[in-house]
Amino acid sequence: MKFQTTLLQLGNNVGIEVPQSVIEELGSGKKPAVIVTINGDYTYRNTVGIMGGKSLLSLSAARRAASGYSGGDEVEISLELDTEPREVVIPAALQQAFNENPEAAAAFTKLSNSKQRAEADLVAAAKTDETRDKRVAKLLASLA
Structure with missing residues (x-):
């Protein structure tokens, strides 16, 4: 069109x-x-x-x-x-947390694609391990 x-x-x-x-x-x-x-x-x-x-x-x-x-x-x-699936790249630290917490992983998949991407990008953008870990913990808490 x-x-x-x-x-x-x-x-x-x-x-x-x-x-x-x-x-x-x-x-x-x-x-x-x-x-x-x-x-x-x-x-x-x-x-x-x-x-x-x-x-x-x-x-x-x-x-x-x-x-x-x-x-x-x-x-x-x-x-x-746009018929292509929209895939979000999950940072390794977040994927590890999801592997340990399948309920959080399931809740994450129910978020909109743009919300998933925003959360994953926030974790990936962390400059220190401490910041990354805090962001992962905060996300997991919000998914509980």
Whole structure:
């Protein structure tokens, strides 16, 4: 699906409003996972969200910097359903904790993909073993 639009500037956030006709044509519910291509030269994966009754895709600050696009730009958007599984890389320390606590591992798998990724990235970003261990313990406690 392709459509023309203006990138929405909403405060510090930039988004792409997806026409309802495009959502319907994708045929995968109101919040489909999609592959977004802007002007044929910048592609990323995202999930449609709903805000204020509008179907929106986010364009994060990092993606804006990488793509060179910003709020107010006129663009052509191409969307296709993203059918690839979204996999989260689990850091070794977190995997070890899950091996020792299967209930926590099961609870973790019930979190949304983005929440799993955020938690795993937080553990992976720890600069010291002490920080990593604290983050793992905090996550395990939250999953109990």
